[in-house]
Amino acid sequence: MTPAGTSILVGIAASPGIAIGRCWSVDRRRVRTPKRRLGPDEVDDELQRFKTALEVSDLQLAEVKEKVERKDGTAEHTAIIDMHRMMLRDEMLVLEAQRLVRDERLNAEWAVKRAIRKIKSAFHEQADEYFKERRADVDFVGERIIKNLLGQAPDVDELPPEGAIIVAHDLSPADTALLLHERKVAAFVTDAGAKTSHTAIVARALEVPAVVGVGKITSLVERGDWIVVDGSRGVVVINPTPGERGDYEAAQKRYRAVEEELLRTRDLPARTQDDVTVRVAGNIEFVEEVPSLLSHGGEAIGLYRTEFLFLGRPDLPSEEEHYQNYKRVLEALGPRPVTIRTFDLGGDKLPAGMRVPAENPALGLRAIRYCLRQPDLFKAQLRALLRASVHGNLKIMFPMISGVAELRAARRMLDEARAELAREGVKMKEEIPVGIMIELPSAAMISDRLARECDFFSIGTNDLIQYTIGIDRQNKDVAYLYKPLHLAVLRMLDIICSAARTAGIPVSMCGEMAGEPVNALVLVGLGVSELSMNGPSIPLVKRVVRAARAADGRALVARLLALTTADDIEREVRVEMSRRFPGLLGEDAVLGPVPG
Numbered sequence: 001m002t003p004a005g006t007s008i009l010v011g012i013a014a015s016p017g018i019a020i021g022r023c024w025s026v027d028r029r030r031v032r033t034p035k036r037r038l039g040p041d042e043v044d045d046e047l048q049r050f051k052t053a054l055e056v057s058d059l060q061l062a063e064v065k066e067k068v069e070r071k072d073g074t075a076e077h078t079a080i081i082d083m084h085r086m087m088l089r090d091e092m093l094v095l096e097a098q099r100l101v102r103d104e105r106l107n108a109e110w111a112v113k114r115a116i117r118k119i120k121s122a123f124h125e126q127a128d129e130y131f132k133e134r135r136a137d138v139d140f141v142g143e144r145i146i147k148n149l150l151g152q153a154p155d156v157d158e159l160p161p162e163g164a165i166i167v168a169h170d171l172s173p174a175d176t177a178l179l180l181h182e183r184k185v186a187a188f189v190t191d192a193g194a195k196t197s198h199t200a201i202v203a204r205a206l207e208v209p210a211v212v213g214v215g216k217i218t219s220l221v222e223r224g225d226w227i228v229v230d231g232s233r234g235v236v237v238i239n240p241t242p243g244e245r246g247d248y249e250a251a252q253k254r255y256r257a258v259e260e261e262l263l264r265t266r267d268l269p270a271r272t273q274d275d276v277t278v279r280v281a282g283n284i285e286f287v288e289e290v291p292s293l294l295s296h297g298g299e300a301i302g303l304y305r306t307e308f309l310f311l312g313r314p315d316l317p318s319e320e321e322h323y324q325n326y327k328r329v330l331e332a333l334g335p336r337p338v339t340i341r342t343f344d345l346g347g348d349k350l351p352a353g354m355r356v357p358a359e360n361p362a363l364g365l366r367a368i369r370y371c372l373r374q375p376d377l378f379k380a381q382l383r384a385l386l387r388a389s390v391h392g393n394l395k396i397m398f399p400m401i402s403g404v405a406e407l408r409a410a411r412r413m414l415d416e417a418r419a420e421l422a423r424e425g426v427k428m429k430e431e432i433p434v435g436i437m438i439e440l441p442s443a444a445m446i447s448d449r450l451a452r453e454c455d456f457f458s459i460g461t462n463d464l465i466q467y468t469i470g471i472d473r474q475n476k477d478v479a480y481l482y483k484p485l486h487l488a489v490l491r492m493l494d495i496i497c498s499a500a501r502t503a504g505i506p507v508s509m510c511g512e513m514a515g516e517p518v519n520a521l522v523l524v525g526l527g528v529s530e531l532s533m534n535g536p537s538i539p540l541v542k543r544v545v546r547a548a549r550a551a552d553g554r555a556l557v558a559r560l561l562a563l564t565t566a567d568d569i570e571r572e573v574r575v576e577m578s579r580r581f582p583g584l585l586g587e588d589a590v591l592g593p594v595p596g
């Protein structure tokens with residue numbers, strides 16, 4: 001046991017909820033790679049060893065996948081394992097390792113290590129969290145092959161008791177899937193990881209509390225220690241005092257009660273007291289997130305970030321892969337609308353092996369600019385979308401539109417794709433709404449003109465705020481300036497919503513601002529007709545909308561537009577919300593402030 005005494009650690013809140021349980025630390029220490037030069041007559045045997053290790057690795061992953069599917073009854077959580085199996089066949093790995101064994105006479109373990117390093121450098125040391133995680137995937141695959149070469153067990157071999165809290169430096173997706181499906185674990189805590197790490201994504205999809213990026217927890221705990229995991233606020237308490245434990249048990253009860261209570265009404269429409277209906281939809285990055293979205297009362301998909309299809313893999317998705325993926329999402333949603341955003345690649349999100357020179361990636365060849373520069377890539381996606389349109393209620397959305405010319409160019413590509421498919425005799429839906437993200441100040445300022453040439457808007461506040469206030473959305477040093485209620489942002493939202501209203505088109509919001517219950521009344525007052533967010537935020541936002549009056553929202557917006565500083569505006573909103581909806585303002589109200 002660790003020495004008595006409580007420690008409180010703060011990491012990244014990766015999956016909400018509170019868990020209290022005993023620590024089950026998983027040793028994921030890096031395997032040591034033996035290095036030696038081969039004699040000329042050893043090369044063939046070494047190539048055979050490598051081939052066998054690849055085959056064994058593939059069999060192990062197939063087994064993990066089967067176990068997960070058997071337990072779960074669906075293939076929902078196995079996509080990451082499939083991705084790892086694909087990596088085992090990747091030429092950059094296999095051919096390069098074979099070359100190193102043959103030409104440089106490296107032993108297989110060393111050759112795998114070198115090939116893995118080369119693949120990782122194709123992700124060219126991006127600082128972005130997402131890329132860090134994809135590099136981790138490549139490492140997990142390399143480690144599995146090396147462990148198999150050494151005859152070691154690559155997977156978590158011992159299973160934890162039910163209700164354990166898994167603590168690890170990092171977990172491979174295979175570990176996470178096994179642990180979650182074989183045992184009902186209570187929570188995850190990892191030293192490494194980010195919001196986009198697979199542990200975080202799988203934990204969110206399965207609604208298991210998780211805190212990642214804690215930094216040093218593995219050196220502070222041992223199996224059997226009591227731990228509290230507060231995944232809503234990113235807090236981990238090691239060896240809580242009886243008083244602290246009691247407090248968290250009470251908070252857990254409140255949290256569950258609030259959740260259960262909210263879930264009871266999740267399927268009620270978000271209609272205000274004065275009969276304005278707002279559609280509450282979900283944002284997804286992976287098909288696997290659909291069940292959680294629906295179980296939280298999501299009425300649509302307001303944003304499917306399809307660029308995630310391109311990331312973390314050595315090759316590009318084919319038109320058929322795009323098609324199968326969109327078909328799956330559309331069928332899962334049935335008649336409910338599914339807004340699929342064409343890929344927002346470029347900037348910090350580049351597929352392996354592709355480079356776009358840019359001093360400032362956020363202002364570079366990104367999203368629609370990149371698509372228009374890569375017509376083949378874009379066309380494959382557009383064709384797949386049109387083909388998939390017969391399977392559900394599809395809406396197509398273009399990201400980062402800066403002006404009307406760009407919208408027209410994108411629409412021309414879509415028309416070309418449609419004409420090609422029509423010539424090939426492929427069935428498509430006749431009417432597919434085509435909309436745009438409004439996430440650049442230029443688009444906001446000419447939204448009246450843009451509204452005449454598209455069927456809907458979706459406001460991407462994450463980028464709109466970044467570009468309006470001029471702050472890098474990933475830079476923690478300027479995060480204090482990231483203010484959704486800055487007067488400039490509020491004025492732009494007002495301009496966009498008025499333009500949409502005049503043109504008679506719907507306006508959605510899919511940036512993070514949409515999922516913050518405290519903003520719901522303001523957004524209803526502005527006239528936003530759809531709010532799209534993470535699944536778990538849906539029930540509370542719906543509840544706030546149902547308790548609100550749109551007329552009060554409009555009056556509030558008018559008052560806010562007369563104020564000046566973001567602090568004053570925020571205060572006014574908080575005061576109004578606490579007065580109108582005491583106790584409804586989410587986890588803060590239930591749990592209190594983050595300690596420390």
Ligand code: PEP
Nearest residue numbers: 439460461462463510511
């Ligand atoms: C946004 O910018 O608000 C948005 C939803 O897009 P993303 O976060 O994918 O850039």
Ligand code: MG
Nearest residue numbers: 439460462463
């Ligand atoms: Mg954006």
